[in-house]
Amino acid sequence: MSALETLLLVLAIFGVLTGLSVIVLSLIWLERKFLGRMQMRMGPMHVGPFGLLQPVADAVKLMAKEDLLSSLVDRVVYWVAPLAVFVPTFMIWVTIPVARDLVIRNLDMGLFYIIAFSVLSIVGLVTAGWASSNKYAVLGGFRAAAQLVSYEIPLILAVLGVAMLAQSMNLEEVVNSQSTVVYALVQPLGLVIFFIAGLAELGRTPFDIHPAESEVVGGPFVEYSGAHWAVFFLAEYINTFAIAALTVLLFLGGWLFPGISGDVSALGVLVFLVKTYLVILVVFWIRGTYPRLRIDQLMSLGWKVLVPLALVNVVITASYMFYGWSAWSLSLMSLAILGAAIWGLSKRMRTAPTPEYTVKLYVPAPEASNAG
Amino acid sequence: MLEDYFRQYGLIAIFTAIAVILPGSLLVVSWLLSFLRIRPSKPNDVKRSPYECGMELIGDRWPQFNFRYYMFAILFVVFDVETIFIYPWAVQFKQLGFFAFAEMLVFILILVIGWAYAWNHKALEWR
Numbered sequence: 001m002s003a004l005e006t007l008l009l010v011l012a013i014f015g016v017l018t019g020l021s022v023i024v025l026s027l028i029w030l031e032r033k034f035l036g037r038m039q040m041r042m043g044p045m046h047v048g049p050f051g052l053l054q055p056v057a058d059a060v061k062l063m064a065k066e067d068l069l070s071s072l073v074d075r076v077v078y079w080v081a082p083l084a085v086f087v088p089t090f091m092i093w094v095t096i097p098v099a100r101d102l103v104i105r106n107l108d109m110g111l112f113y114i115i116a117f118s119v120l121s122i123v124g125l126v127t128a129g130w131a132s133s134n135k136y137a138v139l140g141g142f143r144a145a146a147q148l149v150s151y152e153i154p155l156i157l158a159v160l161g162v163a164m165l166a167q168s169m170n171l172e173e174v175v176n177s178q179s180t181v182v183y184a185l186v187q188p189l190g191l192v193i194f195f196i197a198g199l200a201e202l203g204r205t206p207f208d209i210h211p212a213e214s215e216v217v218g219g220p221f222v223e224y225s226g227a228h229w230a231v232f233f234l235a236e237y238i239n240t241f242a243i244a245a246l247t248v249l250l251f252l253g254g255w256l257f258p259g260i261s262g263d264v265s266a267l268g269v270l271v272f273l274v275k276t277y278l279v280i281l282v283v284f285w286i287r288g289t290y291p292r293l294r295i296d297q298l299m300s301l302g303w304k305v306l307v308p309l310a311l312v313n314v315v316i317t318a319s320y321m322f323y324g325w326s327a328w329s330l331s332l333m334s335l336a337i338l339g340a341a342i343w344g345l346s347k348r349m350r351t352a353p354t355p356e357y358t359v360k361l362y363v364p365a366p367e368a369s370n371a372g
Numbered sequence: 373m374l375e376d377y378f379r380q381y382g383l384i385a386i387f388t389a390i391a392v393i394l395p396g397s398l399l400v401v402s403w404l405l406s407f408l409r410i411r412p413s414k415p416n417d418v419k420r421s422p423y424e425c426g427m428e429l430i431g432d433r434w435p436q437f438n439f440r441y442y443m444f445a446i447l448f449v450v451f452d453v454e455t456i457f458i459y460p461w462a463v464q465f466k467q468l469g470f471f472a473f474a475e476m477l478v479f480i481l482i483l484v485i486g487w488a489y490a491w492n493h494k495a496l497e498w499r
Binding site for chain 1: 381386392398399403411420434452458470473480491
């Protein structure tokens, strides 16, 4: 490696570090403000103009907060768990390009690398739950394991469809192959599967089964406070950004936009960021709209709906590539299957029998209402 | 060849180090703040008790958990390994011709049969 190359590498790493910190701060502000406006509140107002400095104040508060450590905690594992969650979320940024040639290292196995690393944060969540030695935390940890593991498979299979269309696992080549038509139009089914599975991987509403506040009071993070908790928080927001960025790169054409030359890096970065933030706004929008799924509904959605749909997606993409059909035929097939799946699901949800509750609900006796 | 391999993947080792140092330094800085008396540290027995919604700890620290979690983990391993096998095929299958295409359809069919078997035995049911 020459000196210039090393210098560039150091610059790139610092760029990623500062970029990610700015992005995380902006996302925290954006989420609070956006959710606030959706719920007809103002969101953060007082710290800085439009409450822009609120996330900075939050970070300072978290750093200067007393570290409450329960006496039963398994200390070593408790310390390692936030790192185990953080490392994989940070590692995938080695190969995520933000514009043409603007990437730390453009791996030939980029997609494979990202998939391999993103699974690892499950281990961190389970160890966090276990080390806390708290009933809610253990339960939340196992929930996290079951959920993330289940939705990993549709995610991998949806990515597979894109890898087939692009005939490459290199993210830059995937984006370049979308110069005529973006894969969201060719493969809408793949986009929907990827986005739903991605939401579940993030553990965001409606899939926030493992940190569910009203069920397991924060899941694996119950016993964490201060800086430890801040690391989890950081990892969560970096992950949100990563999933949105991957959606943009794989399905929405990355830094390509009709009429804008992709050769200018600054413009490319701008287009990429605008697209990514739009996807993130959709994520926040869904958070503000839908209630949480029950855990059995979550599992059946993953295994009985998304996994077969993802397999169908792989098969139709393979046939399309092999027989050389035209692109619109694939998108029509994809849309038809998506429509059929949504229709079938909504019909089933309307006609399905009400589940037997394990907890008896309180039903007042009908004749006891004349007291008073 | 080997040098090229290092150029692609040796960097990942450097990145791992940074990924550990960054949150680690966050924890250490916060720990150092307690010496400057910026971060308070006044533990007592109530603060040090595990969170149980304001109750005293009932029973064991670790609950017995549902066997279902284990089932899903096993299913994941099976499916994950099999999807990993599809990847190299997906990138190359245009060059491999009809045989590879048909073979992968059979492979996916076997996967689907296994999945239907699991469903039939109520392994996908959450109880």
